[in-house]
Amino acid sequence: MSLTRITHLPPAGFLGCVRQRPFLNPTSPSSLPRGATARSVYRRPGQPKDNRPPWEKIQLDFTKGVQGLKRHLALLKKELVEPLVGPQGKPLLEHMLEQNRVVWEFRGPEGLEQWSVSSDREIGGQSEVYLKLGRNSNTCLLYGNLCSTPPKDGETRYSGYCALRSKQPRCSFDRKVHMDWTSFNTLHLRVRGDGRPWMVNLAAETYYSHQKDEIYSYFLYTRGGPYWQEVKIPFSKFFLGYRGRIQDNQHNLWLDKINTLGFTLGDKADGPFQLEIDFIGVSKDYAHIEEFAYEMNKKP
Amino acid sequence: MMTCARCLLRLQGLEGVMGVVRPSADRGAALLQAASVLTQTRGLSKPHGEVRRPFHGSSARRERRPPSALLQPEEGGEAGRSVVGGEAGRSEEGGEAGRSVVAQDNLFEPRTRDKAAFGAAIEAFTRQSRRRRGHVEFIYAALQKMPEFGVERDLVVYNRLLDVFPKEVFVPSNFIQRMFNHYPRQQECAVEVLETMETYGLMPNMETKVLLVQIFGEKSHPMRKFQRLMYWFPKFKHANPFPVPRLLPADPVDLARFSLTRIADDLDAKVTVYQMPCTDITEAGEEVTFPHIVGSQSPEQMELLAQHRPSRPVFVEGPFPLWLRTTCLYYYVLRADPLPPGEKGEEPYDPERSLYYPLQLELDLERDMGDLGDDFDVDEVDEGPVFAMCMTDRGDQATLNQWVSGLQETNPVLGQVPTLFRLDSGPRMLQNPVAQGYRPHPETEPPAPKEEEEVEVYPSHQQADVTLEEEPRHSRGVKQ
Incomplete structure (x- = not known):
């Protein structure tokens, strides 16, 4: 099954891109976190392999180092001070009784820095995607142009996707931190789209490295029109896919270590699109008791 | 062979x-x-x-x-x-x-x-x-x-x-x-x-x-x-809560009616056809085609428009895209700017609106530990109210003005309110992010030339007196 085909995409295009790819690279290398260099990027068919030894790819810069050190020390200080108040910087009672949490909101330019956009430019397509703040600069507007003409490299058969993905949250010294959503069971979004269907992707931390492209997805249908739309998606509905293929052996999403959340558009309708996001949160819906919406039986 | x-x-x-x-x-x-x-x-x-x-x-x-x-x-x-x-x-x-x-x-x-x-x-x-x-x-x-x-x-x-x-x-x-x-x-x-x-x-x-x-x-x-x-x-198969039929109606009026009911998000919204598409031949022998104008307005929107202060202008904005599978349609919106923070007043409840149950309760209840509320702790996005929506296949001012005149029959307030047109040039939605002053990814900026947002003062009706000349009248001829 390839309902999520478009989502898989260059798995590393979102996070890792350090090699110089002047005509392919829509994300600026400076906005990428350090430590993401270990992942290989998608190499287009016909593109020569980068055979440079690893030490030639390192760029040493003194000012960059000082800035990084300052940033990391600030993060470290925050990390040390926060537990004095309570878990995750909140008082204990509030933390225990939390029923909903706003995870991402866009109330200024700093909200956009936690996100990265990508499109099929990376595999040679012609889609464009841009991210900016909305009209009164407290929403996030993802817009662009979708073009599903596959690149003429002889191998790629499908193209036409645009994606927005949150960056992996990191604490000091580039250690990964994960979001713990175990006390919630519903993803809550407030969006305004243009009628196109999107896909919401959740990536959790995995144990083995070959599982790193496993992504849990569900659909986000937008109504279109001038009104905002509140969307609640229970986590039990997310199905497992690997590199764009729905897996036969399904499993429910484990919410204790969530890494990233993303949106993908790939509905094969060429033309402009836009999606405006007000906030993304998680909530606890007591009426929802389903654990997993799909059968978990093995194939015969 | x-x-x-x-x-x-x-x-x-x-x-x-x-x-x-x-x-x-x-x-x-x-x-x-x-x-x-x-x-x-x-x-x-x-x-x-x-x-x-x-x-x-x-x-x-x-x-x-x-x-x-x-x-x-x-x-x-x-x-x-x-x-x-x-x-x-x-x-x-x-x-x-x-x-x-x-x-x-x-x-x-x-x-x-x-x-x-x-x-x-x-x-x-x-x-x-x-x-x-x-x-x-x-x-x-x-x-x-x-x-x-x-x-x-x-x-x-x-x-x-x-x-x-x-x-x-x-x-x-x-x-x-x-x-x-x-x-x-x-x-x-x-x-x-x-x-x-x-x-x-x-x-x-x-x-x-x-x-x-x-x-x-x-x-x-x-x-x-x-x-x-x-x-x-x-x-x-039925995951989509807003289903679109595989075969859309071929008639543009039917299609507009379907789309307006979809985006209105209100079952009470009434769809009105202000003008059927037709072709006419004038005395000079020229062929004149009239575009279809289909609008929708819900009772709630009418109420909002009736409460609108006539001193503040209303805007006709658009075109905004709406995708139905692979078809893209454009709609226009009549709306107002949000009220400045000082002028917002809470409407007092009218106790006689419902005689069966009280609309306001003053109970002093203790909160339990678990009652933290279901609301998300986010600021409300303050946008102006939407008064009406319309779809037409020709998005120029004359056509939209005809729609506003048609709206005026049911909303007499529109006769006193100045109507401004904020139309994007042509049916495209890609706005220029330069206007926002923030560039998330400087390299991903579109190379498209900057397009001026067209703001023009236009009388909503013949008898409507519009005295709002301080609105900038720039880029009259820039429409591309």
Whole structure:
């Protein structure tokens, strides 16, 4: 099954891109976190392999180092001070009784820095995607142009996707931190789209490295029109896919270590699109008791 | 031999096309002729001395209509197609040498590109080679040509394509074959057929299953693919809470009505057709077309508009895109700017609005520990109220002004309120992010030139006095 085909995409295009790819690279290398260099990027068919030894790819810069050190020390200080108040910087009672949490909101330019956009430019397509703040600069507007003409490299058969993905949250010294959503069971979004269907992707931390492209997805249908739309998606509905293929052996999403959340558009309708996001949160819906919406039986 | 056969094929195709025009008696003659050609071919091919491999036709195939009566919308197509089949048979009598390599694309070059022609091509292929040599290439070629013939959403055609595979040859017969990938090229090809079906959202049926079992066996890769399709497609079939029909109404007024009901998000919203599309000829002899104007307004929106302060202007904004599957429509919105923070006043409850239950309760209840509330801790996005929406196929000011005048009949406030037009140039939605002053990714900025937002003062109606000249009147002629 390839309902999520478009989502898989260059798995590393979102996070890792350090090699110089002047005509392919829509994300600026400076906005990428350090430590993401270990992942290989998608190499287009016909593109020569980068055979440079690893030490030639390192760029040493003194000012960059000082800035990084300052940033990391600030993060470290925050990390040390926060537990004095309570878990995750909140008082204990509030933390225990939390029923909903706003995870991402866009109330200024700093909200956009936690996100990265990508499109099929990376595999040679012609889609464009841009991210900016909305009209009164407290929403996030993802817009662009979708073009599903596959690149003429002889191998790629499908193209036409645009994606927005949150960056992996990191604490000091580039250690990964994960979001713990175990006390919630519903993803809550407030969006305004243009009628196109999107896909919401959740990536959790995995144990083995070959599982790193496993992504849990569900659909986000937008109504279109001038009104905002509140969307609640229970986590039990997310199905497992690997590199764009729905897996036969399904499993429910484990919410204790969530890494990233993303949106993908790939509905094969060429033309402009836009999606405006007000906030993304998680909530606890007591009426929802389903654990997993799909059968978990093995194939015969 | 091949070129000769192709010429003949074209000639016969022409004949088939002409058959539409011919009177019915003549058509009957053509049919008869085709039938005679068919019988003749059969008779000729038998003494050829070939030992025919007993291909098992699928039971599904057997229970269908006879192949000559398959898939034809008009009789002309039928005559042409069966003649083509007979023709292909005739090429067979020339010997095996000429058709060892078949250029599969040539089968897909008829005059008319429709379902009947596609079926004819498949029929021609299955007839011209008893061993079905090169069927994998044929199926790949057919898959590529499907959108051209307009049959990419037709399940029957996919089943016929799968029927091209010889039956029972690729079924693994012992455990070693079953363990390894038996006939991988053929299996990949069948998976590709199923994947194309999946791309177009077609769910296979029982006939597909019977075919796949006959061709590849119970646990082959195509069968697995089939099972996955049958498992996941019904799961997500009705997942969309805002469904769009596959075939949208062709009439633009109906389409606009459907879209406005969809985006209104209010069951009470009333859709009004302000102007039907029509073409008129003026006295000067010019042809004038009037675009359709369809608007929608809910009672709530009317109430909001009635409370609107006449000193503040209302805006006609747009065009905003709305996608219904692969169709893009544009709508326009009548709205106001949000009130400045100081002027917001809470509306006092009218206690007589409902006599059955109180609208306001003053209870002093203790909060339990778990009652932290269900609301998210976010600031409300403050946007101006939307008063009405409309769809038209011509987004110029004169048309929209006509809509506002039509709205004025039900909303008399609009006569006193200045109406401003904030229209983007042309039906495109990509606004320039430069105006926001923030660039998330400087390299990803679009290279498009900056477009000025057009703000113009326009009287909403003839008797409406508009005295709002301080609005900038720039870029009057910039409209692109």
